[in-house]
Amino acid sequence: MEKANWSSPVAGFILLGLSAHPRLEKTFFVLILLMYLVILLGNGVLILVTVLDSRLHTPMYFFLGNLSFLDICYTTSSVPLVLDGFLTPRKTISFSACAIQMFLSFAMAGTECVLLSMMAFDRYVAICNPLRYPVVMSKAAYVPMAVSSWAVGGTASVVHTSLTIQLPFCGDNVINHLACELLAVLKLACTDISINVISMGVTNVIFLGVPVLFISVSYVFIIATILRIPSAEGRKKAFSTCSAHFTVVVIFYGTLLFMYRKPKSKALLGDNKEDLSDKLIPLFYGVVIPMLNPIIYSLRNKDVKAAVRNLMAQKCFTC
Numbered sequence: 001m002e003k004a005n006w007s008s009p010v011a012g013f014i015l016l017g018l019s020a021h022p023r024l025e026k027t028f029f030v031l032i033l034l035m036y037l038v039i040l041l042g043n044g045v046l047i048l049v050t051v052l053d054s055r056l057h058t059p060m061y062f063f064l065g066n067l068s069f070l071d072i073c074y075t076t077s078s079v080p081l082v083l084d085g086f087l088t089p090r091k092t093i094s095f096s097a098c099a100i101q102m103f104l105s106f107a108m109a110g111t112e113c114v115l116l117s118m119m120a121f122d123r124y125v126a127i128c129n130p131l132r133y134p135v136v137m138s139k140a141a142y143v144p145m146a147v148s149s150w151a152v153g154g155t156a157s158v159v160h161t162s163l164t165i166q167l168p169f170c171g172d173n174v175i176n177h178l179a180c181e182l183l184a185v186l187k188l189a190c191t192d193i194s195i196n197v198i199s200m201g202v203t204n205v206i207f208l209g210v211p212v213l214f215i216s217v218s219y220v221f222i223i224a225t226i227l228r229i230p231s232a233e234g235r236k237k238a239f240s241t242c243s244a245h246f247t248v249v250v251i252f253y254g255t256l257l258f259m260y261r262k263p264k265s266k267a268l269l270g271d272n273k274e275d276l277s278d279k280l281i282p283l284f285y286g287v288v289i290p291m292l293n294p295i296i297y298s299l300r301n302k303d304v305k306a307a308v309r310n311l312m313a314q315k316c317f318t319c
Contacts (some may be wrong), residue, residue, distance in 0.1 A: 012094045013185070014174045017085035018279065029086040032283070035291045038194055042294030049307040051052045059142040060126070062141040063119045064297060066146050071290035073136035077101055078179045078286055085178060098180035103161040105286075107181055109256075111153030111205050115315075117248055118145045123242040124206065130227045155204055163196050164189075178279050180303040212253055219246065231279035244297045251292060255285045 018025050050056045054146055085091040093101075125136050129286040134201060160182060167189040177184040183200075222242060229235045297303045 003055075012092055012173065013098050013180065013188075015081075015085050015091040015179065016092060016176045017082070017091060018176060018179050025086045028081060032056055032079060032086075032287055033083060035287050036075060036083075039071060039075050039287070039290045039294075042281075042291065042298070043072050044299065045308060046294045046304070049304065053307040053317075055302060055309065059122050059137040060119070061303075062120060062142055063115065063146060066149070067112070067115060067119070070108055070112055070296060074105065074112070075287060075290050076105035079109065079133055082178045082283070093180065098175075098185065099161055099165045101180040102179065102182050103157050104162065105156035105162055105179070107154045109153070110156045110203075111149050111209050112252065113207040113256075114149040114152050115146065116245075116252060117214045118142075118149055119217040119245050120218040120249070121145075123245055126241060127222050127238055153207075154205070160199060160203065162197075163199060166194075167193065178283060181282060208253070208256065213251055215253075244301060247296050248289075248293055252289055255281070255289060260293055 018028065023098065038231075046068040047065050050061045050068075056098055081091075081093070081101060122137055122142070125133050129136065164182060164185060167186070169188050170190045175184050186196055189196075219242075223241050226235050226238045229238060298308065
Protein backbone atom coordinates (compact mmCIF):
# COMPACT_ATOMS: atom_id res chain seq x y z
CA MET A 1 0.00 0.00 0.00
CA GLU A 2 1.15 3.51 -0.64
CA LYS A 3 2.19 5.67 2.26
CA ALA A 4 -0.51 7.62 4.11
CA ASN A 5 -0.33 11.29 5.00
CA TRP A 6 0.37 10.44 8.66
CA SER A 7 3.42 8.74 10.10
CA SER A 8 1.99 5.27 9.54
CA PRO A 9 2.95 3.29 6.41
CA VAL A 10 -0.53 1.78 6.38
CA ALA A 11 -2.81 3.53 3.86
CA GLY A 12 -5.94 1.71 4.95
CA PHE A 13 -7.48 -1.06 7.01
CA ILE A 14 -9.57 -4.14 6.29
CA LEU A 15 -12.71 -4.58 8.42
CA LEU A 16 -13.58 -8.23 8.98
CA GLY A 17 -17.03 -7.46 10.33
CA LEU A 18 -19.07 -10.66 10.60
CA SER A 19 -17.27 -12.41 7.73
CA ALA A 20 -16.61 -15.33 10.09
CA HIS A 21 -20.39 -15.66 10.53
CA PRO A 22 -21.78 -15.33 6.96
CA ARG A 23 -25.21 -16.64 7.94
CA LEU A 24 -25.67 -13.73 10.31
CA GLU A 25 -24.68 -10.98 7.86
CA LYS A 26 -27.94 -10.80 5.88
CA THR A 27 -30.06 -11.06 9.02
CA PHE A 28 -28.13 -8.32 10.77
CA PHE A 29 -28.16 -6.15 7.66
CA VAL A 30 -31.97 -6.13 7.66
CA LEU A 31 -32.22 -5.63 11.45
CA ILE A 32 -29.65 -2.83 11.60
CA LEU A 33 -31.14 -1.08 8.57
CA LEU A 34 -34.63 -1.14 10.11
CA MET A 35 -33.33 0.09 13.46
CA TYR A 36 -31.36 2.85 11.77
CA LEU A 37 -34.50 4.05 9.98
CA VAL A 38 -36.37 4.03 13.31
CA ILE A 39 -33.52 6.05 14.86
CA LEU A 40 -33.70 8.68 12.12
CA LEU A 41 -37.49 8.86 12.28
CA GLY A 42 -37.90 8.76 16.07
CA ASN A 43 -35.12 11.18 16.94
CA GLY A 44 -35.98 13.40 13.97
CA VAL A 45 -39.56 13.74 15.19
CA LEU A 46 -38.36 14.54 18.73
CA ILE A 47 -36.09 17.29 17.42
CA LEU A 48 -38.90 18.65 15.28
CA VAL A 49 -41.47 18.84 18.09
CA THR A 50 -39.02 20.36 20.58
CA VAL A 51 -38.26 23.10 18.05
CA LEU A 52 -41.79 23.78 16.74
CA ASP A 53 -43.86 23.39 19.92
CA SER A 54 -43.43 26.44 22.16
CA ARG A 55 -44.63 24.44 25.19
CA LEU A 56 -41.49 22.32 24.90
CA HIS A 57 -39.10 25.28 24.97
CA THR A 58 -37.80 24.32 28.40
CA PRO A 59 -34.38 23.12 29.61
CA MET A 60 -35.45 19.48 29.80
CA TYR A 61 -36.63 19.36 26.20
CA PHE A 62 -33.68 21.42 25.03
CA PHE A 63 -31.40 18.70 26.44
CA LEU A 64 -33.66 16.04 24.93
CA GLY A 65 -33.35 17.68 21.51
CA ASN A 66 -29.56 17.68 21.90
CA LEU A 67 -29.65 14.00 22.88
CA SER A 68 -31.73 13.13 19.81
CA PHE A 69 -29.41 15.07 17.49
CA LEU A 70 -26.43 13.37 19.14
CA ASP A 71 -27.95 9.91 18.59
CA ILE A 72 -28.51 10.65 14.91
CA CYS A 73 -24.91 11.84 14.53
CA TYR A 74 -23.50 8.89 16.45
CA THR A 75 -25.31 6.23 14.46
CA THR A 76 -24.68 7.96 11.14
CA SER A 77 -20.95 7.98 11.87
CA SER A 78 -20.83 4.18 11.97
CA VAL A 79 -24.03 2.43 10.82
CA PRO A 80 -23.65 3.10 7.04
CA LEU A 81 -20.12 1.67 7.28
CA VAL A 82 -21.40 -1.38 9.18
CA LEU A 83 -24.20 -1.96 6.67
CA ASP A 84 -21.77 -1.71 3.79
CA GLY A 85 -19.51 -4.20 5.55
CA PHE A 86 -22.36 -6.74 5.72
CA LEU A 87 -22.66 -6.58 1.93
CA THR A 88 -18.91 -6.47 1.28
CA PRO A 89 -16.88 -9.04 3.26
CA ARG A 90 -13.44 -7.74 4.29
CA LYS A 91 -14.45 -4.15 3.69
CA THR A 92 -11.51 -1.81 3.00
CA ILE A 93 -11.47 1.63 4.62
CA SER A 94 -8.85 4.33 4.15
CA PHE A 95 -6.66 5.48 7.04
CA SER A 96 -8.22 8.97 6.99
CA ALA A 97 -11.80 7.65 6.88
CA CYS A 98 -11.03 5.32 9.77
CA ALA A 99 -9.61 8.24 11.79
CA ILE A 100 -12.71 10.35 11.11
CA GLN A 101 -15.00 7.50 12.11
CA MET A 102 -13.06 6.95 15.35
CA PHE A 103 -13.20 10.65 16.15
CA LEU A 104 -16.95 10.97 15.57
CA SER A 105 -17.86 7.82 17.50
CA PHE A 106 -15.71 8.71 20.52
CA ALA A 107 -16.85 12.35 20.49
CA MET A 108 -20.54 11.40 20.42
CA ALA A 109 -20.14 8.79 23.18
CA GLY A 110 -18.23 11.21 25.42
CA THR A 111 -20.74 13.99 24.79
CA GLU A 112 -23.65 11.73 25.71
CA CYS A 113 -21.98 10.76 29.00
CA VAL A 114 -21.71 14.42 30.01
CA LEU A 115 -25.10 15.40 28.59
CA LEU A 116 -26.90 12.73 30.62
CA SER A 117 -25.31 14.11 33.80
CA MET A 118 -26.48 17.61 32.82
CA MET A 119 -30.00 16.23 32.38
CA ALA A 120 -29.76 14.63 35.83
CA PHE A 121 -28.88 18.02 37.32
CA ASP A 122 -31.88 19.55 35.54
CA ARG A 123 -34.17 16.94 37.10
CA TYR A 124 -32.56 17.45 40.51
CA VAL A 125 -33.25 21.19 40.45
CA ALA A 126 -36.80 20.67 39.11
CA ILE A 127 -37.77 18.27 41.89
CA CYS A 128 -35.61 19.31 44.85
CA ASN A 129 -35.65 23.09 44.30
CA PRO A 130 -38.73 23.80 42.15
CA LEU A 131 -39.08 27.42 43.27
CA ARG A 132 -35.52 28.22 42.16
CA TYR A 133 -35.77 26.22 38.92
CA PRO A 134 -36.52 29.21 36.60
CA VAL A 135 -33.50 31.06 37.98
CA VAL A 136 -31.01 28.17 38.20
CA MET A 137 -31.98 26.64 34.86
CA SER A 138 -32.32 29.84 32.87
CA LYS A 139 -31.37 29.98 29.18
CA ALA A 140 -28.09 31.59 30.18
CA ALA A 141 -27.32 28.42 32.15
CA TYR A 142 -28.68 25.45 30.18
CA VAL A 143 -27.36 26.52 26.76
CA PRO A 144 -23.71 26.73 27.98
CA MET A 145 -24.24 23.40 29.79
CA ALA A 146 -25.18 21.70 26.53
CA VAL A 147 -22.38 23.43 24.61
CA SER A 148 -19.83 22.35 27.21
CA SER A 149 -21.01 18.74 26.85
CA TRP A 150 -20.24 18.83 23.13
CA ALA A 151 -16.94 20.64 23.72
CA VAL A 152 -15.70 18.18 26.36
CA GLY A 153 -16.63 15.15 24.26
CA GLY A 154 -15.02 16.63 21.15
CA THR A 155 -11.83 17.62 22.99
CA ALA A 156 -11.36 14.16 24.49
CA SER A 157 -11.93 12.59 21.08
CA VAL A 158 -9.32 14.88 19.48
CA VAL A 159 -6.79 13.78 22.08
CA HIS A 160 -7.40 10.04 21.68
CA THR A 161 -7.71 10.12 17.91
CA SER A 162 -4.50 12.15 17.63
CA LEU A 163 -2.63 9.72 19.87
CA THR A 164 -3.89 6.80 17.81
CA ILE A 165 -3.16 8.06 14.29
CA GLN A 166 0.40 8.95 15.29
CA LEU A 167 1.15 5.31 16.11
CA PRO A 168 3.03 3.19 13.57
CA PHE A 169 0.90 0.44 12.01
CA CYS A 170 3.61 -1.48 10.22
CA GLY A 171 2.19 -4.98 10.32
CA ASP A 172 -1.29 -6.42 10.18
CA ASN A 173 -3.93 -3.98 8.91
CA VAL A 174 -6.96 -6.23 9.52
CA ILE A 175 -9.42 -4.89 12.12
CA ASN A 176 -11.43 -7.70 13.62
CA HIS A 177 -14.44 -5.50 14.20
CA LEU A 178 -17.55 -4.06 12.51
CA ALA A 179 -16.14 -0.53 12.31
CA CYS A 180 -13.04 1.48 13.25
CA GLU A 181 -13.46 1.03 16.97
CA LEU A 182 -10.67 2.74 18.87
CA LEU A 183 -9.61 -0.22 20.99
CA ALA A 184 -9.60 -2.58 17.99
CA VAL A 185 -7.37 -0.18 16.03
CA LEU A 186 -4.94 0.23 18.93
CA LYS A 187 -4.32 -3.52 18.96
CA LEU A 188 -2.74 -3.24 15.51
CA ALA A 189 -0.05 -0.75 16.55
CA CYS A 190 3.49 -2.12 16.38
CA THR A 191 4.85 -0.04 19.24
CA ASP A 192 4.31 0.54 22.94
CA ILE A 193 0.83 1.94 23.60
CA SER A 194 1.18 2.53 27.33
CA ILE A 195 0.36 6.23 26.91
CA ASN A 196 -2.86 5.29 25.08
CA VAL A 197 -3.76 2.79 27.81
CA ILE A 198 -3.19 5.37 30.56
CA SER A 199 -5.12 8.08 28.70
CA MET A 200 -8.03 5.70 28.16
CA GLY A 201 -8.04 4.91 31.87
CA VAL A 202 -8.15 8.61 32.74
CA THR A 203 -10.92 9.15 30.20
CA ASN A 204 -12.97 6.31 31.65
CA VAL A 205 -12.80 7.98 35.06
CA ILE A 206 -13.86 11.34 33.58
CA PHE A 207 -16.65 10.08 31.31
CA LEU A 208 -17.82 7.03 33.27
CA GLY A 209 -16.84 7.38 36.90
CA VAL A 210 -17.57 11.08 37.47
CA PRO A 211 -20.94 11.22 35.60
CA VAL A 212 -22.16 7.98 37.21
CA LEU A 213 -21.25 9.31 40.66
CA PHE A 214 -22.88 12.69 39.92
CA ILE A 215 -26.05 11.07 38.55
CA SER A 216 -26.22 8.63 41.48
CA VAL A 217 -25.93 11.43 44.06
CA SER A 218 -28.54 13.48 42.17
CA TYR A 219 -31.02 10.61 42.22
CA VAL A 220 -30.42 9.93 45.90
CA PHE A 221 -31.60 13.48 46.62
CA ILE A 222 -34.40 13.19 44.04
CA ILE A 223 -35.75 9.94 45.51
CA ALA A 224 -35.46 11.29 49.06
CA THR A 225 -37.44 14.39 48.05
CA ILE A 226 -40.11 12.35 46.26
CA LEU A 227 -40.58 10.08 49.28
CA ARG A 228 -41.25 13.14 51.45
CA ILE A 229 -44.16 14.23 49.25
CA PRO A 230 -47.32 13.52 51.31
CA SER A 231 -49.74 12.54 48.53
CA ALA A 232 -49.39 9.42 46.38
CA GLU A 233 -50.48 11.41 43.34
CA GLY A 234 -47.78 13.99 43.98
CA ARG A 235 -45.13 11.29 44.30
CA LYS A 236 -46.29 9.65 41.07
CA LYS A 237 -46.22 12.96 39.20
CA ALA A 238 -42.77 13.84 40.50
CA PHE A 239 -41.36 10.43 39.62
CA SER A 240 -42.84 10.57 36.12
CA THR A 241 -40.80 13.70 35.37
CA CYS A 242 -37.51 11.81 35.80
CA SER A 243 -38.40 8.17 35.11
CA ALA A 244 -37.61 8.40 31.38
CA HIS A 245 -34.18 9.92 32.02
CA PHE A 246 -33.45 7.35 34.73
CA THR A 247 -34.36 4.50 32.37
CA VAL A 248 -32.10 5.88 29.63
CA VAL A 249 -29.23 6.31 32.11
CA VAL A 250 -29.51 2.72 33.37
CA ILE A 251 -29.52 1.27 29.85
CA PHE A 252 -26.76 3.57 28.57
CA TYR A 253 -24.29 3.24 31.42
CA GLY A 254 -25.17 -0.41 32.05
CA THR A 255 -24.19 -1.29 28.49
CA LEU A 256 -21.15 1.00 28.52
CA LEU A 257 -19.80 -0.42 31.78
CA PHE A 258 -20.38 -3.96 30.49
CA MET A 259 -18.46 -3.11 27.31
CA TYR A 260 -15.45 -1.94 29.30
CA ARG A 261 -15.64 -4.55 32.04
CA LYS A 262 -12.18 -5.91 31.09
CA PRO A 263 -9.05 -4.10 32.29
CA LYS A 264 -7.84 -1.85 29.51
CA SER A 265 -4.28 -3.14 29.71
CA LYS A 266 -5.52 -6.68 29.15
CA ALA A 267 -7.91 -5.71 26.38
CA LEU A 268 -5.39 -3.56 24.51
CA LEU A 269 -2.18 -5.46 25.05
CA GLY A 270 -3.66 -8.87 24.43
CA ASP A 271 -4.02 -10.64 21.11
CA ASN A 272 -6.34 -9.57 18.35
CA LYS A 273 -8.89 -12.35 18.84
CA GLU A 274 -12.43 -11.26 19.53
CA ASP A 275 -15.50 -13.39 20.01
CA LEU A 276 -18.89 -12.52 18.57
CA SER A 277 -20.04 -10.79 21.77
CA ASP A 278 -17.14 -8.30 21.52
CA LYS A 279 -18.67 -7.09 18.25
CA LEU A 280 -22.37 -7.34 19.07
CA ILE A 281 -22.22 -5.52 22.44
CA PRO A 282 -20.86 -2.29 20.88
CA LEU A 283 -23.46 -2.74 18.14
CA PHE A 284 -26.19 -2.86 20.79
CA TYR A 285 -24.73 0.24 22.42
CA GLY A 286 -24.44 2.09 19.11
CA VAL A 287 -27.79 1.18 17.55
CA VAL A 288 -30.32 -0.21 20.02
CA ILE A 289 -29.87 2.51 22.66
CA PRO A 290 -30.33 5.43 20.20
CA MET A 291 -33.43 3.64 18.93
CA LEU A 292 -34.83 3.19 22.45
CA ASN A 293 -34.23 6.78 23.61
CA PRO A 294 -37.04 8.46 21.61
CA ILE A 295 -39.37 5.53 22.35
CA ILE A 296 -38.76 5.80 26.10
CA TYR A 297 -39.18 9.57 26.16
CA SER A 298 -42.27 9.60 23.94
CA LEU A 299 -44.10 6.73 25.64
CA ARG A 300 -43.53 8.10 29.15
CA ASN A 301 -44.06 11.77 28.42
CA LYS A 302 -47.52 13.27 27.95
CA ASP A 303 -46.15 16.59 26.65
CA VAL A 304 -44.15 14.90 23.89
CA LYS A 305 -47.08 12.70 22.87
CA ALA A 306 -49.36 15.74 22.76
CA ALA A 307 -46.83 17.69 20.69
CA VAL A 308 -46.51 14.80 18.22
CA ARG A 309 -50.30 14.57 17.90
CA ASN A 310 -50.54 18.32 17.28
CA LEU A 311 -47.80 18.13 14.68
CA MET A 312 -49.54 15.25 12.89
CA ALA A 313 -52.87 17.06 13.07
CA GLN A 314 -51.36 20.20 11.53
CA LYS A 315 -49.74 18.11 8.83
CA CYS A 316 -53.00 16.38 7.99
CA PHE A 317 -54.84 19.71 8.00
CA THR A 318 -52.41 21.28 5.53
CA CYS A 319 -52.74 18.22 3.28
